[in-house]
Amino acid sequence: MSKAYGGVNALSDCEVRVEEGAIHGLIGPNGSGKTTLFNVITGYERITRGEIRFNGSEITNARPDRVFALGIGRTFQLTRIFGRLSVLENMLVATPRRGGWLRGIVRIAGSAAERRRAMQLLEFVGIARLAHDRAETLSYGQRKLLELASLLVADPDVLLLDEPAGGVNPTLINHLAERIRDLNKSGKTFLVVEHNMEFVMGLCHRVTVLSQGRPLVSGTPQEVRSSPAVLQAYLGGLDDTATERQLTARGDPVGESSAPVRPAPPSARPAPTHGRRERVKGAQPLLEIDGVTTGYGGGDILKRVSFEVPEGGITCIVGPNGAGKSTLLATISGLLRPRVGEIRFRGRVISGLTPRQILKLGIAQVPQTHSLFPDMSVRENVEMGAFTIADSRRVRERLAAVEELYPLVRERAQEKAGSLSGGQQRLVEFARCLMLDPALIVLDEPSMGLDPQMRQVVFEMIETMNRQGKTILLVEQNARAGLRLSSHGIVLENGRVRLSGSGTEVLQHPEIGALYLGGAVAGEGGRGDEATPGEGDANLSHATDAQRG
Amino acid sequence: MKRATGSGSGWRVLAAVAALAVALVFAGFPLLVTDSTATSIAVFTLIFMVATSAWNIFSGYSGYLALGHAVFFGSGGYAVALAARDWHVSGGWEVFALLPFAGIIAAAIALPFGMIALRTRRHTFVVVTIAIFFIFQLAAFNLAFTGGTSGIEFPITPFSAANYNQPFYYVALFILVMTVALSWGVRRSRFGLQLLAIRDDEDRARGLGVKTGRIKLAAFVLSAFPVGMVGGLYFYFLGQIFPQFAYDPLFDVSLALMAFLGGIGTVVGPLLGSMVLESLQQYFTQSFSGSGTYLIAYGILFLVVILLLPRGVVPTLAQLVANRRARALTRRTEEVADSGPAVRSGVAGAVH
Numbered sequence: 001m002s003k004a005y006g007g008v009n010a011l012s013d014c015e016v017r018v019e020e021g022a023i024h025g026l027i028g029p030n031g032s033g034k035t036t037l038f039n040v041i042t043g044y045e046r047i048t049r050g051e052i053r054f055n056g057s058e059i060t061n062a063r064p065d066r067v068f069a070l071g072i073g074r075t076f077q078l079t080r081i082f083g084r085l086s087v088l089e090n091m092l093v094a095t096p097r098r099g100g101w102l103r104g105i106v107r108i109a110g111s112a113a114e115r116r117r118a119m120q121l122l123e124f125v126g127i128a129r130l131a132h133d134r135a136e137t138l139s140y141g142q143r144k145l146l147e148l149a150s151l152l153v154a155d156p157d158v159l160l161l162d163e164p165a166g167g168v169n170p171t172l173i174n175h176l177a178e179r180i181r182d183l184n185k186s187g188k189t190f191l192v193v194e195h196n197m198e199f200v201m202g203l204c205h206r207v208t209v210l211s212q213g214r215p216l217v218s219g220t221p222q223e224v225r226s227s228p229a230v231l232q233a234y235l236g237g238l239d240d241t242a243t244e245r246q247l248t249a250r251g252d253p254v255g256e257s258s259a260p261v262r263p264a265p266p267s268a269r270p271a272p273t274h275g276r277r278e279r280v281k282g283a284q285p286l287l288e289i290d291g292v293t294t295g296y297g298g299g300d301i302l303k304r305v306s307f308e309v310p311e312g313g314i315t316c317i318v319g320p321n322g323a324g325k326s327t328l329l330a331t332i333s334g335l336l337r338p339r340v341g342e343i344r345f346r347g348r349v350i351s352g353l354t355p356r357q358i359l360k361l362g363i364a365q366v367p368q369t370h371s372l373f374p375d376m377s378v379r380e381n382v383e384m385g386a387f388t389i390a391d392s393r394r395v396r397e398r399l400a401a402v403e404e405l406y407p408l409v410r411e412r413a414q415e416k417a418g419s420l421s422g423g424q425q426r427l428v429e430f431a432r433c434l435m436l437d438p439a440l441i442v443l444d445e446p447s448m449g450l451d452p453q454m455r456q457v458v459f460e461m462i463e464t465m466n467r468q469g470k471t472i473l474l475v476e477q478n479a480r481a482g483l484r485l486s487s488h489g490i491v492l493e494n495g496r497v498r499l500s501g502s503g504t505e506v507l508q509h510p511e512i513g514a515l516y517l518g519g520a521v522a523g524e525g526g527r528g529d530e531a532t533p534g535e536g537d538a539n540l541s542h543a544t545d546a547q548r549g
Numbered sequence: 550m551k552r553a554t555g556s557g558s559g560w561r562v563l564a565a566v567a568a569l570a571v572a573l574v575f576a577g578f579p580l581l582v583t584d585s586t587a588t589s590i591a592v593f594t595l596i597f598m599v600a601t602s603a604w605n606i607f608s609g610y611s612g613y614l615a616l617g618h619a620v621f622f623g624s625g626g627y628a629v630a631l632a633a634r635d636w637h638v639s640g641g642w643e644v645f646a647l648l649p650f651a652g653i654i655a656a657a658i659a660l661p662f663g664m665i666a667l668r669t670r671r672h673t674f675v676v677v678t679i680a681i682f683f684i685f686q687l688a689a690f691n692l693a694f695t696g697g698t699s700g701i702e703f704p705i706t707p708f709s710a711a712n713y714n715q716p717f718y719y720v721a722l723f724i725l726v727m728t729v730a731l732s733w734g735v736r737r738s739r740f741g742l743q744l745l746a747i748r749d750d751e752d753r754a755r756g757l758g759v760k761t762g763r764i765k766l767a768a769f770v771l772s773a774f775p776v777g778m779v780g781g782l783y784f785y786f787l788g789q790i791f792p793q794f795a796y797d798p799l800f801d802v803s804l805a806l807m808a809f810l811g812g813i814g815t816v817v818g819p820l821l822g823s824m825v826l827e828s829l830q831q832y833f834t835q836s837f838s839g840s841g842t843y844l845i846a847y848g849i850l851f852l853v854v855i856l857l858l859p860r861g862v863v864p865t866l867a868q869l870v871a872n873r874r875a876r877a878l879t880r881r882t883e884e885v886a887d888s889g890p891a892v893r894s895g896v897a898g899a900v901h
Contacts, residue, residue, distance in 0.1 A: 042756060064755040074756055082749035084814075085742070093746045094757040095739070109742040154758060 011036055011047070011213040018158070023180065023190040025204035025221070027197070029234050029477060033213040034193045035077055038160050042074045043067045054158070068094075073151035074160035077193075079143045081150070083136030087127065090135050090146055091118035094154040118153060125149045125179055140296075141172040148179070158189045165196040177203050195320055196494075201225065209233065231513045234320070234479075284346075286311040286440055286471045287332070287363075291341035292351075294331055301327040303495040304341065309440065309488075314462065314472040316486035316503060318479035320515070324495040325475040326368065329444050332473075333365045334358040345440070360388060364438035366429045368445045368475075374418025378428055381417045382409050385435030398435050405464070406431040423454030430461060434470075441465065443474040447481065459485050483507040491515055579718045588714035590831040592786060594824055595721035597807065599728045599779045601823035602816075604804040606732050607772035609814040610741060611765055612748030613670075616801040617662070617678035620685045621773040623795030624658050625651035625780025630701040630790050631694065640704035644785055645720050648778045655777020656770045663769035667762065670751070679801075686796035700791035703784065717786050721779065728775040733816050735771070744768055748814070803827075810854050812861030821862060826850075 011033045018024045026034050039045040041052055043064040051060045059067060073094075082090050092110040095118075110118070122128040125145040130138060138146060144164060151159060164180070165173045173196065180203060184190060194200045200207060201221040208218040211233040217224055224230055285308035295301040301324045309315045317325055330336040332343060334355040343351040350358055364385075372381050382402060386395045403410040408424060409431050417428060426446060433441060446462065447455040455478075462485065466472050476482025483489045489506030491499035493515045499506050506512065579588050600622060608615045628651040633644055666677045689695045708716055735741040743764050746754040755761050784790040807826045812818025830847060858865040 044752065044756075064752070065758045065760050068756055068758040076753065080750050080753040082746050082753070084749055085745055089742060089745070092739075092742055093754065093759065096758070108737050109739040150757065 011040070013050070014210070014214045016208055016215055016218075018189060018191050019206070020157075020189055021184070021187060022205045023184050023192065023203055025200040025207035026191060026193045026210060027195070027200055027207060027224075028210035028216070032210040032233075034210055035162060036213075037210070038074060038162055038191075038193065041067070041160065042072060068154065068156070071155075071157040072160065073154065073156035073158070075144075075147045075151065075162055075164065077162040077166065079140065079147050081135045081138075081143050081146055083134070085135055086132050087122065087135050087138070087146055088115065088118055088131040090150050091122065091153055094150055096154055114153075121149045121152050122146075124152075124182075126175065141168045144168055144172075144176070145179075148176075152183075156188075158191065159183070161190060161192045161194075163194055164192065165194055165199045173199055197320070234513075284311060285309060286346065287473065288344040289328070289332070289341075290344065292328075292331060292338040292343060293340040294327065294336055294338045296327075296336070300339065301495050302331065302338075305492070305495070305497055306341075307490050307497055307500055309471060309473050311439075311471050312466075312469065313487035314466050314474065314485060314503075315488040315490065316482040317473070317475045317490045317492055318477075318482055318506075319492035319498075323492040325492055326444060327495075328492065329365065329442055329475060332358075332442060333363065356388070359436065359438075362436070362439035363442060364433035364436055364440070365442040366426075366433050366444065366446065368448060370422070370425050370429070372417040372425050372428055372432075374416065376417060377414050378409055378417050378420070379413040381428055382432050382435060385432035388436065395435075398437060401437075402431045402434050405434070405468075421454070423450050423458060426450065426454075426458050427461060430465070434465070438470070440471045440473060443472065445475055445477055447476065447478055455481065479512070480507060575722060579715050583711075585711075585714060586835055588718060590828055590835065592714055592717045592721055593783075593831050594828045595718065595725050596779045596783050596786075597803070597823040597827040598820050599721065599725050600776050600800075601804050601807045601811075601819040602725070602728050602732050603772045603775035605772075605808050605813060605815075605819040606735055607765075607768045608805070609808055609819065610735065610744035610748060611768055612814075613667070613765065614675050614805065615666075615678045615769070615772075616675055616798075616805065617666070617682040618773070618776050618804055619796050619798065619800040620662065620682050621655035621659060621776040622780035622783070622800055623685065623689065623790075623792075623797075625655045625777030626784035626790045626795050627689070627695060627701070628654040628777070629781035629785060630703055633704050634701060638704060640706040641708070642716070644704060644706075645716070645782075648720070648724070648781045651781030652774040652778040655773040655780065659770045659773030660766070662773075663766045667765050667769065679798075682796065682798065682801065686792060686798075689792035689796055695792065698792065700789050702789050706785075706788075717782065721782055724775060724778050724782070729816065729820065731771070731775070735768075736816055740764065740767070745814075806851065809861055810851070812863030812865070812867075815861070815863045815867075818861050818863035 014033065014037065016026070016037065026037065028034055036045065040047045040061075041059075043059075043062050043066065046061045051058055053059065054070060054072065059070060059072075062070075082093065085093075089109070092114060095110060095114045119128055119131060122131055125148060127138070127142050127145050127149070130142065135143070135146060148159075148161070148164070161180075164176055168176065177199060180190060180192075192200065192204060201224075204221060206218065207221050207224045209216045209224055209227075209230050216233055217227045217230055219227075287309035289305055289307050289309075292302055292305045293300050305324070305328065317328065319325055327336065331338055331351070334350070334353055334357070338351045341351075342349050345358075345361055345363060348361075350361060350363075353361075373384070376384070382399065383395065386398055389395050389398070406427055408427055412420065412424075417425060420428065430441075443462065446458050450458060459481065462472055462474065474482065474486070483503040483506055486503035489499070489501060489503045490497055491506060491512060498515050499509055499511065501509075578591055582588060582591075600618065604615065604618050607613065625648075629644065629647045632638065632647050632650060638644055638647065662678075662681055666674055666681060669677050690697060695701070706713070735744070743754065743759045743761075746757070746759060747761055747765065751761055780795075784795065787794075803826070804823075807823040808819040809822070810826060811820065811822025826847070829850070833846060854862070860868075
C-alpha cells in the first residue's frame with residue numbers, strides 16, 4: 001500500500017504481513033511511517049494505492065467504526081481516553097449493540113453483565129479500584145491500561161498498540177508486557193509499534209523494521225538486531241555521501257579514529273580535541289543543564305540529565321525516539337519546568353523563567369515542525385522574529401545583517417513563505433531566529449524531511465552561523481550527519497545521558513548502535529541494560545550506573 | 550450513571566425529597582400566584598427551560614455547539630400558525646393539539662440541516678449552523694406563505710382574561726416534564742454514553758465502533774423536536790408570529806448562555822440556568838420596560854458566573870459535594886501497578 005501527503009510519501013509500496021496469533025513488532029526511526037500504517041489500517045486515513053486485507057477479506061479504506069466492528073482495535077500514541085467519563089463508562093463505550101437501534105436509545109448503558117465484564121477486565125489490567133473515578137484523574141500509565149482494557153470489551157481479534165510503553169515506568173512496562181502475553185495466549189494477535197527496544201525485542205515473535213515508508217527487514221528479534229541495515233536506518237547516513245565528502249574534504253578526518261573516548265561524567269566538560277574544534281574558546285560553558293528531571297503529568301521523561309553546552313561550539317544531541325530530546329529542548333526554552341534540577345545560562349538560573357524572558361536573554365529556538373506563517377511574505381516572517389525589539393532602526397539593522405547572511409530573504413522577500421520548499425523554509429526560520437542576535441541557537445531536527453542536498457545546505461548554514469560566533473545546540477535524528485558536524489555530542493537514551501564527548505568520539509563509539517537498538521548489537525539476546533555497563537569500553541560514561549547507585 | 554462512592558442512600562433520599570418539593574411548587578404555582586405578570590413570566594420561563602434542556606441533549610452531550618435552534622423554534626411557530634389558519638382550527642385547546650405537529654416539522658427540518666452541518670466540526674460547525682439559521686430568517690421574510698413582515702395571526706383564544714395564562718402554563722409544564730425525561734433517559738442510555746464519548750474524543754469513539762455520524766444526527770433531530778413544540782406554544786401565547794421574532798439570533802445565544810450558566814452537559818444544569826436567566830430577564834423587561842438596565846444586570850451576572858464558576862453552577866456544586874465525600878473516605882491505597890502520582894478528585898461518575 002502507499003500513502004502520500006502532498007507529495008511526500010509516508011508509505012511507499014509498503015507490504016506488511018501479520019500472522020494470526022503472533023505478537024508482531026513494528027519499529028523504525030522517526031517518520032518511517034509506523035503511525036501512518038496504523039492510521040490506514042484502522043481507517044483514519046485513506047491509502048492512495050494498494051490494499052489491506054484482514055482474514056482474507058478486503059478492508060481497504062473502511063471507516064474506523066467498521067474496522068473495529070470487524071475485530072481490529074487500536075490504541076493511540078498519545079493515549080486517548082474519554083476524560084470526563086468515569087473509568088467504568090469508558091469501558092462501556094465499546095460494548096457491542098444488542099437489539100435494534102431503538103433499544104440502543106432507550107436502554108440504560110451497560111447491562112449488569114456488561115458491567116461485570118468491564119469490571120473483570122479492569123481487574124485484569126489492575127485498575128478496578130478506580131472504576132468510579134473520572135478518567136482524567138488517572139495517571140499516564142493507568143490511562144494506558146484503561147485504553148487497552150476499553151478495547152478488550154468488544155473482544156477484538158487483533159490489537160494494534162501504538163507505543164504502549166511510551167512514557168510509562170519500568171514496573172508498569174513489565175506489567176503491561178505480561179498482560180499482552182496473557183492476551184496473546186488466549187488467541188489475540190498483536191501489532192505493536194514501540195521505541196523501547198527492550199520491550200519490543202523481549203515481547204515480540206517477529207519484528208518488522210520500517211524505513212522511509214517501506215519495510216526494511218523483517219524477522220525474529222535476533223535477526224533484526226544483528227542486521228547492519230537496521231542500524232544504518234537508525235543512525236542515518238545511508239544517503240548522505242555528499243555531505244560526507246564535503247566534510248572530509250574540509251580536513252575533518254571522518255573514519256579515522258582519534259583519541260579514545262574519555263570518561264565524561266555528566267558534570268565534566270568534555271575536552272575539546274583537534275581540528276576545527278579548537279574554535280571552542282572560553283572555558284565557561286554557555287548553558288548548563290544540571291540534574292534536570294521533568295516530564296508531562298504522568299511519568300518523568302528526563303531523569304537527572306546533566307551536561308554543558310560550551311560557548312562557541314556546536315553541540316549535538318542524538319538518541320533514539322522517545323529518548324527525551326524534544327522534552328529537553330522544551331525545558332530549555334521554558335515551555336516546561338524542571339521538576340528537579342536547574343538550567344543555567346551564562347551562570348544565571350533560567351529554569352522557571354517564561355519562554356519570552358528566556359528568548360530575551362538570547363536563547364532562540366527553531367522548532368522541529370515548520371513554523372513559518374505560510375500566508376505572510378518571507379520578509380514579514382523574518383521581521384516577526386524581531387517583534388520584541390521596539391526600536392525600528394535596530395530592526396532595520398538586524399534585517400540588513402540577516403539578509404547579508406541569507407540572500408534568500410532579500411531575493412524572495414515578497415513571496416509567500418508557504419510557497420518556498422521545505423529546505424528554503426528552514427533557512428528562513430534560521431534567518432528569523434537570527435533577528436534577535438541570540439547567543440545560543442537551539443535547533444530541533446533541522447534536517448527533518450529534507451533531501452540530502454538540501455540537508456547539506458542547511459548543515460553548511462549551521463556551520464556558518466557557528467563560525468560567526470553563535471553557539472549551536474541541535475537535536476538531530478540523523479545521528480551520523482549531526483555528530484560529524486558537531487564539536488560535542490551527547491547521546492540521550494530513555495531520558496538519561498548515556499554518552500558524551502566530542503562529536504567524532506561519540507559517533508565512533510562501539511556502543512552507540514546498542515543504544516539505538518537496545519542490547520548489544522550482535523550479542524546474546526540479553527537485556528541490553530544489564531549487559532552493557534563496563535563490558536564494552538571501560539572509559540564509557542555510563543550515566544546509568546552513577547545515577548542508579 | 551449514578552453510583553455514589555460514599556453514603557449514597559442518604560443523598561438519594563434527600564434528592565428525592567427535593568425533587569418532589571420542586572415538582573409540587575411547579576404544579577401548584579399558577580394556583581397560588583394569580584398575578585398575571587408573574588404567571589406570564591412563568592410561562593416564558595418554562596418554554597425556555599424546555600428549549601435549553603432540549604438544546605443540551607444535542608450540544609451539551611455531544612459537545613457540538615449549535616447556534617441554529619431558533620430555526621426549530623420559529624419553524625414550530627410557523628407550523629402551528631399556518632396549520633391553524635389553513636385547516637381552520639378554532640382557538641383554544643385544539644391549537645395545543647397541533648404542537649406535536651410543530652415538533653415533527655422541526656425534526657423534519659433538523660434532518661437535512663444536521664446532515665449538512667454535521668459534516669463539519671468545532672468552529673466550522675458553529676458557523677454553518679448560524680449560516681443555515683440566516684437562510685431560514687431570510688426565507689421567512691421573503692416567502693409568500695409566511696406572510697412576510699406582516700406575519701401571521703393565531704386564532705383568538707377563548708380563555709378568560711383572569712386565567713388566560715393557566716392553560717399555557719400547564720401545557721408548557723407537560724412538555725418540560727417530557728423533555729427532562731428524554732434528557733435524563735438519553736444521559737443514562739448507551740446512546741447518551743456514545744454522545745459523551747464523542748464530546749470527549751470523537752476520533753477515538755469512532756475507533757471503538759461508535760457510528761458517530763448517525764449518533765450525532767439522531768441527537769440533533771431529537772433535540773429539535775421539543776424546541777419546535779415550544780416554538781408553537783410560544784407564538785400561540787403571543788397571538789402572532791413575525792419573522793424577526795421567529796428567527797431571532799438572540800434566541801440561539803440565549804440557549805447557549807443559559808446552558809453554560811447552569812452547567813452544560815448535565816440534566817439539571819440547563820434547567821437551572823434557563824430558569825434563573827429567563828425569569829430574571831422577563832422580570833427586568835417588564836419592570837423597567839424600554840430601558841436597557843436589565844441588560845446591564847444580565848451582563849454582570851454572567852461575568853460573575855464565568856469568572857467564579859466557569860464550568861457552570863451544577864458541575865461546580867457537584868464537584869464540591871464529591872470532594873467533601875472523597876475527603877470523608879479513607880485514602881485508598883495507591884495502585885500497585887503504577888506508582889505514578891494520580892490526582893484524585895473523587896468525582897464518582899458525575900452524579901447529575
